[in-house]
Amino acid sequence: MIKKVLVANRGEIALRIMRTCREMGIGTVAVYSDVDRYALHVRYADEAYLLGPGPPLESYLNIPKVMQALKESKADAVHPGYGFLGENADFADAVKKARKKFIGPSGKAMRLLGDKVSARRLMLKAGVPVVPGTEGEVEAKEAARVAKEIGFPVMVKAAAGGGGKGIRLVQEASELENALRVAASEAEASFGHGAVFVEKYLSPVRHIEVQVIADSKGNAVALGERECSIQRRHQKLLEETPSIAIDEELRQRLWTAAVAAAKASKYENAGTVEFLVDEDKNFYFLEVNTRLQVEHPITELCIGRDIVADQIRIASGEELSFSQEDIKPQGHAIECRIAAEDPHNNFLPSLGRIDWVEEPSGPGVRVDSSIFSGGEVSYHYDPLLAKLITWGPNRNVAIRRMLRALGEYVVVGIQTNVPFHQQLLADERFVRGEFHTSWLEEEFEMAEAEGHPDKKTALLVAAILTHLKKRRPPVSSTTTGPGNNWRSAGQERFLGGRSLAQRRGWRS
Numbered sequence: 017m018i019k020k021v022l023v024a025n026r027g028e029i030a031l032r033i034m035r036t037c038r039e040m041g042i043g044t045v046a047v048y049s050d051v052d053r054y055a056l057h058v059r060y061a062d063e064a065y066l067l068g069p070g071p072p073l074e075s076y077l078n079i080p081k082v083m084q085a086l087k088e089s090k091a092d093a094v095h096p097g098y099g100f101l102g103e104n105a106d107f108a109d110a111v112k113k114a115r116k117k118f119i120g121p122s123g124k125a126m127r128l129l130g131d132k133v134s135a136r137r138l139m140l141k142a143g144v145p146v147v148p149g150t151e152g153e154v155e156a157k158e159a160a161r162v163a164k165e166i167g168f169p170v171m172v173k174a175a176a177g178g179g180g181k182g183i184r185l186v187q188e189a190s191e192l193e194n195a196l197r198v199a200a201s202e203a204e205a206s207f208g209h210g211a212v213f214v215e216k217y218l219s220p221v222r223h224i225e226v227q228v229i230a231d232s233k234g235n236a237v238a239l240g241e242r243e244c245s246i247q248r249r250h251q252k253l254l255e256e257t258p259s260i261a262i263d264e265e266l267r268q269r270l271w272t273a274a275v276a277a278a279k280a281s282k283y284e285n286a287g288t289v290e291f292l293v294d295e296d297k298n299f300y301f302l303e304v305n306t307r308l309q310v311e312h313p314i315t316e317l318c319i320g321r322d323i324v325a326d327q328i329r330i331a332s333g334e335e336l337s338f339s340q341e342d343i344k345p346q347g348h349a350i351e352c353r354i355a356a357e358d359p360h361n362n363f364l365p366s367l368g369r370i371d372w373v374e375e376p377s378g379p380g381v382r383v384d385s386s387i388f389s390g391g392e393v394s395y396h397y398d399p400l401l402a403k404l405i406t407w408g409p410n411r412n413v414a415i416r417r418m419l420r421a422l423g424e425y426v427v428v429g430i431q432t433n434v435p436f437h438q439q440l441l442a443d444e445r446f447v448r449g450e451f452h453t454s455w456l457e458e459e460f461e462m463a464e465a466e467g468h469p470d471k472k473t474a475l476l477v478a479a480i481l482t483h484l485k486k487r488r489p490p491v492s493s494t495t496t497g498p499g500n501n502w503r504s505a506g507q508e509r510f511l512g513g514r515s516l517a518q519r520r521g522w523r524s
């Protein structure tokens with residue numbers, strides 16, 4: 017049984033994972049960089065280990081330092097979250113070698129599915145539809161032959177790529193050879209592996225993914241699909257479930273294919289199978305994400321399960337306590353990714369101090385957030401601040417609730433993309449479900465920023481800034497957060513020093 021989990025991550029996902037651990041009576045260990053010393057996940061954890069300076073390679077991406085914290089904390093399991101070491105096979109192997117439990121798939125599964133060519137081969141064998149294209153990695157001559165056969169435009173993709181990295185759209189034969197060469201050298205530089213393959217470019221398509229969960233006994237269950245077509249530069253901005261573009265028959269085919277993909281790869285723990293769905297309701301395998309995804313909460317709200325709790329049970333060696341027949345999603349859920357970006361300035365990051373935060377709540381609202389008044393948004397990390405999730409008995413209620421909740425979000429000190437989400441959710445084309453993966457970038461235009469905030473907001477901001485000017489520095493080592501669960505923010509420790517527990521005399 018897992019008694020203590022080290023969460024090798026930061027921000028909202030670290031806090032989210034720790035909350036489930038606490039509900040399960042499992043101890044929590046935070047790791048953090050010095051710029052995160054006052055972060056909520058550090059204050060919430062039972063123990064906290066300073067990794068080093070802000071840059072990820074010196075902190076959250078530094079496997080030796082995280083392994084040292086794992087050793088010092090005597091945690092018996094690690095949850096990597098998403099991003100950072102979330103899909104790092106070497107890290108998963110290192111945790112296993114240290115005889116600790118890795119709450120996620122094996123390093124072997126990560127390598128097999130992280131290589132887009134081996135993943136394609138596996139899906140072909142498993143009878144999962146893949147995009148027409150080359151069977152494996154190709155040299156220029158074979159690529160040209162296949163491209164001619166499937167027809168232009170085609171996509172050249174790096175085997176080691178993913179999430180939009182290492183892909184190039186080729187409109188005609190004359191561009192192919194150069195595209196192959198550039199894609200291969202970019203892939204070699206970025207991923208250390210230059211293999212590329214070619215697929216027919218499908219457009220317009222929707223990006224629909226299926227959440228799966230599998231135990232070590234070969235049981236695999238689909239937990240529902242998620243519509244992820246609202247993307248900008250390969251960054252998802254809003255996700256929802258169920259997808260309104262698919263009917264029950266297609267849903268069952270997608271779920272069945274996702275479970276087949278998990279079983280074919282002997283997958284364990286939570287994973288997501290991504291598909292492209294065209295206008296004729298054909299679907300094609302795209303890739304597998306071997307991690308817990310940002311957007312997992314919308315699935316949780318519709319099926320009434322805690323996916324992180326299920327992950328921990330699987331890592332403890334338990335069999336799934338439910339079957340496919342038990343998964344009956346109810347209602348509709350939407351997630352808006354709230355980011356420190358200014359939608360009126362080309363979504364450029366808006367970093368620095370957050371003077372004041374007021375977050376939404378009320379019926380059907382969940383906020384997975386890492387921000388607090390007085391906190392800082394650092395340039396070292398992804399600008400994701402929070403996920404605002406709403407559930408309703410149907411899509412219209414979920415949309416209305418999201419618009420109501422977005423209207424309650426107050427963040428003073430930096431810009432956020434809340435105005436973008438408000439405009440998107442009020443857009444008739446979105447409401448009618450008339451969108452695909454290129455819609456946002458090709459057909460959606462942000463309205464001009466309103467001249468100045470309405471009177472009520474302006475008065476609120478003025479009052480807040482006056483109040484803040486009177487206060488002591490926002491957070492100091494003696495500051496404790498809200499409630500009795502938040503540890504003093506300043507109780508930091510250096511790796512190799514005495515642990516928090518030792519300092520408190522809990523352990524000799």
Ligand code: MV4
Binds near residue numbers: 215
């Ligand atoms: C595609 C595609 C259309 N045809 N492949 C690859 C990375 C993944 N995150 C999205 N990818 C796509 N692969 C073929 N053969 C469409 C996408 C795609 C997409 C591509 C460009 C810009 C935005 C996109 C959003 C979702 C899906």
